[in-house]
Amino acid sequence: MLFNSFDFLVFFTIVYILFFASKGVFRQLVLLISSCVFYAWFIPKYLLILFVTIAIDYYAAIKIENADSEKSKRLALILGIVNTCAVLFIFKYQNFFLDNLNWITQSSFAHWDIILPIGLSFHTFQSLSYVIDVYRKKIPAERNLLTYSNYVMMFPQLVAGPIERAGHLIPQIKSTLYNRLSQSDFSIGMTIFFYGLFKKMVVGDNIAPYVSAVYDNYTYHSGATLLVATMLFAIQIYADFSGYSDMAIGIARILGYRFNDNFQTPYFSKSVTEFWRRWHISLSSWLRDYLYYPLVLGWGKISKFKLNASILVTFALIGLWHGANWTFVIFGTLHGIYLVVENITEGMRKWFVNFIRLTRLPRIHHAIQMTIVFVLVSLSFIFFRATSLTQALDILKKIFSNFSIREINFLDTNGFATLSFSILVLFLCEYLIFTKYSIEDIYNMRLGKWFAPLIAIGSILLVFSFGWWGGASFIYFQF
Amino acid sequence: MIQIIKKIILTLIVIVIIDRIFTYAFMNIFFSKTISGESGGTINYVLNKKSNIDFLIIGPSRAKHGMDPAVLTSLGANGYDLGINGTDVLNSLLVLDILIKHDVKPKTIVLQTDLSDYTGNSKTKILDQIKRVYPYDTELVREYVGRVGYVEQVKYFFGTYRLNRKVANIGYNFLKRNSIGDNTGFVGLPSIPFAPDEKSLSADYVYDKNSTTAEALRRIKKICDDNNIKFVVVFPPSYKNVFYNGVEQKVMLEDLKKNGINNVIDLSDISKLPDLAKEENWRDAIHFNTLGAETFSKILNRELAKMIK
Numbered sequence: 001m002l003f004n005s006f007d008f009l010v011f012f013t014i015v016y017i018l019f020f021a022s023k024g025v026f027r028q029l030v031l032l033i034s035s036c037v038f039y040a041w042f043i044p045k046y047l048l049i050l051f052v053t054i055a056i057d058y059y060a061a062i063k064i065e066n067a068d069s070e071k072s073k074r075l076a077l078i079l080g081i082v083n084t085c086a087v088l089f090i091f092k093y094q095n096f097f098l099d100n101l102n103w104i105t106q107s108s109f110a111h112w113d114i115i116l117p118i119g120l121s122f123h124t125f126q127s128l129s130y131v132i133d134v135y136r137k138k139i140p141a142e143r144n145l146l147t148y149s150n151y152v153m154m155f156p157q158l159v160a161g162p163i164e165r166a167g168h169l170i171p172q173i174k175s176t177l178y179n180r181l182s183q184s185d186f187s188i189g190m191t192i193f194f195y196g197l198f199k200k201m202v203v204g205d206n207i208a209p210y211v212s213a214v215y216d217n218y219t220y221h222s223g224a225t226l227l228v229a230t231m232l233f234a235i236q237i238y239a240d241f242s243g244y245s246d247m248a249i250g251i252a253r254i255l256g257y258r259f260n261d262n263f264q265t266p267y268f269s270k271s272v273t274e275f276w277r278r279w280h281i282s283l284s285s286w287l288r289d290y291l292y293y294p295l296v297l298g299w300g301k302i303s304k305f306k307l308n309a310s311i312l313v314t315f316a317l318i319g320l321w322h323g324a325n326w327t328f329v330i331f332g333t334l335h336g337i338y339l340v341v342e343n344i345t346e347g348m349r350k351w352f353v354n355f356i357r358l359t360r361l362p363r364i365h366h367a368i369q370m371t372i373v374f375v376l377v378s379l380s381f382i383f384f385r386a387t388s389l390t391q392a393l394d395i396l397k398k399i400f401s402n403f404s405i406r407e408i409n410f411l412d413t414n415g416f417a418t419l420s421f422s423i424l425v426l427f428l429c430e431y432l433i434f435t436k437y438s439i440e441d442i443y444n445m446r447l448g449k450w451f452a453p454l455i456a457i458g459s460i461l462l463v464f465s466f467g468w469w470g471g472a473s474f475i476y477f478q479f
Numbered sequence: 480m481i482q483i484i485k486k487i488i489l490t491l492i493v494i495v496i497i498d499r500i501f502t503y504a505f506m507n508i509f510f511s512k513t514i515s516g517e518s519g520g521t522i523n524y525v526l527n528k529k530s531n532i533d534f535l536i537i538g539p540s541r542a543k544h545g546m547d548p549a550v551l552t553s554l555g556a557n558g559y560d561l562g563i564n565g566t567d568v569l570n571s572l573l574v575l576d577i578l579i580k581h582d583v584k585p586k587t588i589v590l591q592t593d594l595s596d597y598t599g600n601s602k603t604k605i606l607d608q609i610k611r612v613y614p615y616d617t618e619l620v621r622e623y624v625g626r627v628g629y630v631e632q633v634k635y636f637f638g639t640y641r642l643n644r645k646v647a648n649i650g651y652n653f654l655k656r657n658s659i660g661d662n663t664g665f666v667g668l669p670s671i672p673f674a675p676d677e678k679s680l681s682a683d684y685v686y687d688k689n690s691t692t693a694e695a696l697r698r699i700k701k702i703c704d705d706n707n708i709k710f711v712v713v714f715p716p717s718y719k720n721v722f723y724n725g726v727e728q729k730v731m732l733e734d735l736k737k738n739g740i741n742n743v744i745d746l747s748d749i750s751k752l753p754d755l756a757k758e759e760n761w762r763d764a765i766h767f768n769t770l771g772a773e774t775f776s777k778i779l780n781r782e783l784a785k786m787i788k
Contacts, residue, residue, distance in 0.1 A: 006630045020480070181480060181483060183482055183483060183486070186483050186486070187486070206644075220673075413648075413651075414516070414517065414518065414644075414645075414647070414648040415644075417647035417648060417650075417651055418644050418646075418647045418648070420647075421646075421647050453486075453490060456490070457490060457493055457494055457497065460494055461494065461497060461498065461501070461639050464498070464634075464637050464639035464640040464643065465501075465639040465640070465642055465643060465644075465646050466643070466644060466646065466647075467643065467644075468644070469634070469643065
């Protein structure tokens with residue numbers, strides 16, 4: 001079930017009424033059943049995978065907590081990690097692994113014909129962090145299976161995040177069992193939801209046909225058109241994914257749960273390092289805590305080489321997390337290289353900026369930095385969007401060897417006018433409002449109770465007049 | 480709960496008020512003065528500047544780019560090509576209905592259509608066609624909105640939705656309204672440096688006499704009869720017959736005859752038109768380039784002259 005569908009509107013209205021009409025364990029049941037219905041709307045049988053993962057990780061965490069020796073504690077941790085990773089490997093990476101094995105050994109192991117369970121990468125990471133946090137004694141093991149199931153399966157974040165940590169979400173699930181509905185939660189949640197809907201339907205979905213038309217026929221297009229499509233894809237994926245995150249955060253908020261921000265206007269970043277602090281925050285912070293820090297802090301003394309090598313490994317895995325294809329690995333590694341280069345050249349860049357006295361013009365300096373970040377990130381997205389390495393390299397080659405602004409092909413001028421307008425509105429809103437305030441900040445200001453709903457109303461009207469109503473799915477559902 | 484319901488109702492009222500004010504202002508200030516573009520501008524052009532014409536061509540891109548009114552002299556001197564890219568006969572029906580409601584009654588209507596129009600019946604296809612004329616908000620449009628379903632009816636209630644994805648285009652065409660000179664609506668296409676695709680598109684075409692489009696065609700016939708308009712149906716050819724299915728074409732023509740649609744010019748089989756068979760006449764497998772359009776228009780003109788006799 002897509003957030004941007006009428007099915008969801010009906011579903012959520014029913015859930016909302018039942019949720020606040022029930023209390024305690026019944027509320028938990030309402031939440032769990034509605035999450036099952038929401039998930040089953042896609043492919044019902046994959047619910048089984050979720051149940052198995054939940055049951056094993058639930059058991060592993062209790063085992064960890066009850067263990068009387070470090071060895072049995074570790075064994076239970078390994079059980080939890082292996083269980084989750086095995087599911088991820090079998091359903092997501094098995095065919096990728098076989099492809100590479102076939103290529104290396106010149107053998108011909110057959111593919112397993114399987115559809116990737118929706119949102120698998122998200123809920124497996126959520127389960128992993130839970131087991132690891134219990135092992136690290138950051139949180140106690142959850143003894144109530146219903147509560148734990150709701151932590152993993154809560155429908156707003158089930159299929160595309162944000163990846164919530166158990167330490168943040170489980171206490172909320174417990175403390176909201178008897179909550180009454182809150183007007184402020186409702187208003188703030190609705191406003192966040194509709195702003196997300198605007199991002200998705202007005203910006204992301206209007207860009208999508210242009211990008212698809214160019215990328216699907218890239219051999220016919222000039223370097224300039226490919227560059228425009230690549231930059232538009234960078235905006236599309238932001239609008240699509242951050243739009244989804246906003247909708248998820250908004251829905252959760254209406255029910256009284258507070259998810260962490262997943263995006264903080266990332267295209268206004270001054271460096272790629274800052275970009276990753278503001279882009280898909282729940283994933284980058286997850287990998288920072290559970291992969292990067294252990295890599296840096298493990299195996300002896302910290303050195304610059306070790307820091308940079310850890311960055312490269314972490315980002316290669318960020319890439320691989322997105323999809324079982326070398327294009328994604330290169331996408332991630334490219335970002336790792338950006339960060340390493342930024343680290344190495346930090347002093348030199350500061351000296352250069354002082355030398356040309358750009359520090360006296362901070363706004364221009366910021367604009368230049370933002371442009372560089374946007375171009376670098378856009379170029380990396382070529383590997384994200386391309387279906388094969390050959391395609392990605394061909395596109396890059398065309399951009400750098402066959403570039404003439406005169407050859408830009410806008411395809412459908414009407415569609416291009418609409419998408420240009422929608423991008424302008426998005427970035428104006430982001431620059432003027434959301435780089436400074438969140439919707440919650442706005443709501444809590446003087447007159448904010450009136451102004452916040454106006455954002456929702458404006459978003460709805462923009463969706464009506466400019467939105468793409470074709471019921472397009474979300475890009476991140478494939479991960 | 481009551482407070483929240485009150486809030487929802489208040490928000491809805493505000494949305495409806497803003498929606499109505501915006502739509503009213505936009506339609507009157509911008510849309511009604513727009514006379515170009517595919518968001519209603521070309522229809523407005525006919526309504527405002529071509530209310531007294533001898534003949535009108537309606538249909539999809541194959542009509543827009545393949546039939547030149549200046550060449551179709553057998554129908555009169557004053558014609559207009561109101562072909563709209565990406566449309567089918569359902570859209571042609573709705574456009575004709577709008578014209579008739581505004582008292583634009585040409586002596587002849589030339590409808591360009593293809594077998595492919597009558598092979599499917601999905602709601603998505605209907606929606607794609609009717610959305611294009613939402614700004615006109617006619618009874619007939621509402622009827623088809625009702626057929627699509629209640630969700631569409633709810634959305635249709637909002638004027639801003641009726642202008643969905645048209646606002647920028649209308650705004651742009653409003654700005655250039657003074658530069659639109661007298662024209663015939665025909666737009667010739669330049670050639671492109673790729674050979675037309677020769678893959679057959681029509682192998683699985685099956686004529687469906689119960690399709691919404693077949694029904695639309697019958698309704699066009701009825702509107703024409705009611706308004707004393709001569710109705711001519713034209714089937715143009717395709718490169719190497721990629722769009723042609725002889726068996727189903729025959730079934731379709733028989734059905735048209737059964738429904739009293741007798742003025743049919745069937746030029747769909749390219750093997751009978753050697754002048755047009757060469758690659759130099761084609762932009763792609765289904766669209767003529769300017770040269771092909773002129774040649775085709777001449778052939779069509781001869782056929783029309785025969786028909787009128």
